[in-house]
Amino acid sequence: MINQQIHLVSRPEGEASADNFKLVDVPVPELEDGQVLVRHHYLSLDPYMRGRMNDSKSYAQPQPLDQVMIGGTVGIVEKSRSDAFGVGDKVVGMGGWQQYAVVDANQPGLLRKVDTKHIPLSAYLGPVGMPGVTGWYGLTKICKPEAGQTIAVSAASGAVGSVVGQLAKARGCRAIGIAGGPEKCAYVVDELGFDACVDYKAHPDPKSLNAALREAAPDGVDGYFENVGGRILDAMMLRMNAFGRMAFCGMISGYDGAPMPMAYPALILQSRLTVRGFIVSEHMADWPDALKELGAGVASGKIKYRESIADGLASAPEAFLGLLKGKNFGKQLVKLV
Amino acid sequence: MINQQIHLVSRPEGEASADNFKLVDVPVPELEDGQVLVRHHYLSLDPYMRGRMNDSKSYAQPQPLDQVMIGGTVGIVEKSRSDAFGVGDKVVGMGGWQQYAVVDANQPGLLRKVDTKHIPLSAYLGPVGMPGVTGWYGLTKICKPEAGQTIAVSAASGAVGSVVGQLAKARGCRAIGIAGGPEKCAYVVDELGFDACVDYKAHPDPKSLNAALREAAPDGVDGYFENVGGRILDAMMLRMNAFGRMAFCGMISGYDGAPMPMAYPALILQSRLTVRGFIVSEHMADWPDALKELGAGVASGKIKYRESIADGLASAPEAFLGLLKGKNFGKQLVKLV
Numbered sequence: 165m166i167n168q169q170i171h172l173v174s175r176p177e178g179e180a181s182a183d184n185f186k187l188v189d190v191p192v193p194e195l196e197d198g199q200v201l202v203r204h205h206y207l208s209l210d211p212y213m214r215g216r217m218n219d220s221k222s223y224a225q226p227q228p229l230d231q232v233m234i235g236g237t238v239g240i241v242e243k244s245r246s247d248a249f250g251v252g253d254k255v256v257g258m259g260g261w262q263q264y265a266v267v268d269a270n271q272p273g274l275l276r277k278v279d280t281k282h283i284p285l286s287a288y289l290g291p292v293g294m295p296g297v298t299g300w301y302g303l304t305k306i307c308k309p310e311a312g313q314t315i316a317v318s319a320a321s322g323a324v325g326s327v328v329g330q331l332a333k334a335r336g337c338r339a340i341g342i343a344g345g346p347e348k349c350a351y352v353v354d355e356l357g358f359d360a361c362v363d364y365k366a367h368p369d370p371k372s373l374n375a376a377l378r379e380a381a382p383d384g385v386d387g388y389f390e391n392v393g394g395r396i397l398d399a400m401m402l403r404m405n406a407f408g409r410m411a412f413c414g415m416i417s418g419y420d421g422a423p424m425p426m427a428y429p430a431l432i433l434q435s436r437l438t439v440r441g442f443i444v445s446e447h448m449a450d451w452p453d454a455l456k457e458l459g460a461g462v463a464s465g466k467i468k469y470r471e472s473i474a475d476g477l478a479s480a481p482e483a484f485l486g487l488l489k490g491k492n493f494g495k496q497l498v499k500l501v
Numbered sequence: 502m503i504n505q506q507i508h509l510v511s512r513p514e515g516e517a518s519a520d521n522f523k524l525v526d527v528p529v530p531e532l533e534d535g536q537v538l539v540r541h542h543y544l545s546l547d548p549y550m551r552g553r554m555n556d557s558k559s560y561a562q563p564q565p566l567d568q569v570m571i572g573g574t575v576g577i578v579e580k581s582r583s584d585a586f587g588v589g590d591k592v593v594g595m596g597g598w599q600q601y602a603v604v605d606a607n608q609p610g611l612l613r614k615v616d617t618k619h620i621p622l623s624a625y626l627g628p629v630g631m632p633g634v635t636g637w638y639g640l641t642k643i644c645k646p647e648a649g650q651t652i653a654v655s656a657a658s659g660a661v662g663s664v665v666g667q668l669a670k671a672r673g674c675r676a677i678g679i680a681g682g683p684e685k686c687a688y689v690v691d692e693l694g695f696d697a698c699v700d701y702k703a704h705p706d707p708k709s710l711n712a713a714l715r716e717a718a719p720d721g722v723d724g725y726f727e728n729v730g731g732r733i734l735d736a737m738m739l740r741m742n743a744f745g746r747m748a749f750c751g752m753i754s755g756y757d758g759a760p761m762p763m764a765y766p767a768l769i770l771q772s773r774l775t776v777r778g779f780i781v782s783e784h785m786a787d788w789p790d791a792l793k794e795l796g797a798g799v800a801s802g803k804i805k806y807r808e809s810i811a812d813g814l815a816s817a818p819e820a821f822l823g824l825l826k827g828k829n830f831g832k833q834l835v836k837l838v
Contacts, residue, residue: 393767415767429763430730430752433778441770 165192168477169232170261175219180488184217185233185481198270201243204259207477207498208236208289209484210323211391211416224443233261233480236294238278238285239501246270254278256288261480263500273448282463290323290495291469292458298444299327299389300454302411305447306440307387311336314381316400319391320361321348321470323495324413327458328389329358330467337387340380342396344490351493355468364396373399384408392416398427404435412441416488470494502529505814506569507598512556517825521554522570522818535607538580541596544814544835545573545626546821547660548728548753561780570598570817573631575615575622576838583607591617593625598817600837610785619800627660627832628806629795635781636664636726637791639748642784643777644724648673651718653737656728657698658685658807660832661750664795665726666695667804674724677717679733681827688830693805701733710736721745729753735764741772749778753825807831 166189173186195201216227216234227234237259241249246269249255257275259265267275278288290296299317307328309315315332319325320341329339329352341352341361349361360380367373377385377399384405390397393415404410415424432439461467472492474483480498487496503526510523532538553564553571564571574596578586583606586592594612596602604612615625627633636654644665646652652669656662657678666676666689678689678698686698697717704710714722714736721742727734730752741747752761769776798804809829811820817835824833 397766412766412770415770423765423767425762425764426766427762428760429734429749429766430760432776433749433752433780436778436780436783437776439769439774439776441773441775443770443773446773 167192167264172227182481195245198246200241200249200269202239202265203242204237204239205501206238206286209496238288254280295323296327296458297454299324302389302413303328306411307409309335309337313386314338315387316340316385317389318342320352377403394424401431408437410439472496474498504529504601509564519818532582537578537586537606539576539602540579541574541576542838543575543623546833575625591615632660633664633795634791636661639726639750640665643748644746646672646674650723651675652724653677653722654726655679655733657689714740731761738768745774747776809833811835
């Protein structure tokens, strides 16, 4: 039996490109005791992967060359030599960019059984998975929303941002999104229920962007969830209220090379802001609380989400490069089965 | 009776200059019921005053033109029509740049009696006053030092920085200072007891400054107390350990005009830093705890400090401009009596 994989074979100089990846066929090995074979149904594509492609100091080890790209996956157990998992179990894990994964079921946390009666399997890679918990953690633990306050989030139509705004609304806040293009902005307001959404592409200069944010958030912003960095961050800092909180979750605009400076760091002092960077995998103790709220929200239809689905493993590199340019609309997945 | 005052008469375009100030003679008014007349012995000069000279959005109201410059003062009550204060009482207040102040003793918080048996009067403008509490608050509430960790502070020989490092040492930390010039650095290590001090003037380029900080803080920095901003902040961010805390207290390097960008804001995410700006006057509830530790430390000689004393009110503008350029050595005061 053949397992198609995608390896990282070179590191980007500047922008990532399809040449950095290579499709490889390898045989699926026989299972040893305690192992299970998972067939991946969906592969998750996420911005953090761009950081792993670099060989620079970061919070995480770089993705090694000539090995399967890391990534979250959902699938179904096809063979099992473990008592913990049976054939047919739906599971979520970090199987990487490949069709099959052999997983040591004895190692805790590698594989988690999920229930697909009320929640679609793919949602475990989105609002009820890592992106959802990321939004939940940054919002509740860092932005600390209070009813009547204004919460803003960039990449608002994305897997993380869409959750941030909807959870903020559920807490009685005004929710402001920033997204690229009129279609995404309309979705953020009309479908997700944000109060306003600023199309940053329609405001290429700081003055115009500042004015649009002022209109969207007339009372200022109390909590900001940052997914992109760069000029959007600079503009948002000018809108932050005294004692505002900023959760730094992503800096996608700076992944490709030259560091993006922050224009007005003195505002952190002048507005007495609290700015905190976080990585959701370092806060596993909070996942159960988060997944409880997120799972209930998705099952009941209260939390809405949208997926961009690429077809087949070979499409993963292009879909990933598109994600980095904001071409996806909602959670970017690759469908493998 | 004549009261000499210094007024702000114009706002700086770029660097502040002596022309922004004017010495004015006014008569001391008769006291009304409930008022006291304080003769100022020392005037405090502090970097925050530079911010007040601008007419820009900031956390505080700008200093109004053609009025007495604000500032902390210590002095002795010369006349009293209040039961709360008697002639001869030593008091600390915000009397401003003038020889005498008439204070409404009924308004709580304007004037505070102090004990000079074990603590010199001038220390209430330094380690046992606003600068000391500033250091105490930023260190204990934001940098949150733990024994064995490394704490760094810029402007380390100054009124705030000297307290930060000494309190960090008392908590079992390694204390690293940054200061300008070999004399200040020697004082920081030899007199104040810091473990190391980096002379930023000896390291004008980033590479050299980074190397010096690496040598001073070989295990990285867990808490950083920022008084200056600019290239020192950029260099320090590269040294911050995962989950490090940064207290933004001052951005003196950016007061004169062009905003100073932060070069690597993505490090806030990558190193999962918490960065918080604060103003000590917004945390009055913590002052008693702070003053208790600081007063005991100064009285016992455990907390050391140094003063630069300019003579006479007319010397205040030049002394203040010198402070902005780091010409002072320790707490900058103006002696009025």
